[in-house]
Amino acid sequence: MTDEHAEMLNRLFEIEDQIQELWTYHPENPDAVDIVIEFNELQREASTIESYLQEKGIELDENMF
DSSP, X not given: OOHHHHHHHHHHHHHHHHHXXXXXXXXXXXXXXXXXXXXXXXXXXXXXXXXXXXXXXXXXXXXXX
16 A cells, blocks of 8 residues: 555545534434534533632633633
């Protein structure tokens, strides 16, 4: 296998992974995750963790993220 073939296969795997990830939220997916609900849940979870860390005296730098 040539380097070019290996690169193309790696890119194909990356694309397939992206397609799978997007399908999770695709409107035609009968089991689709509601992106708004998921976003809000993750924001709440992040806020809870940030508050916990601040209570423990750990300062978070906004540039970390």
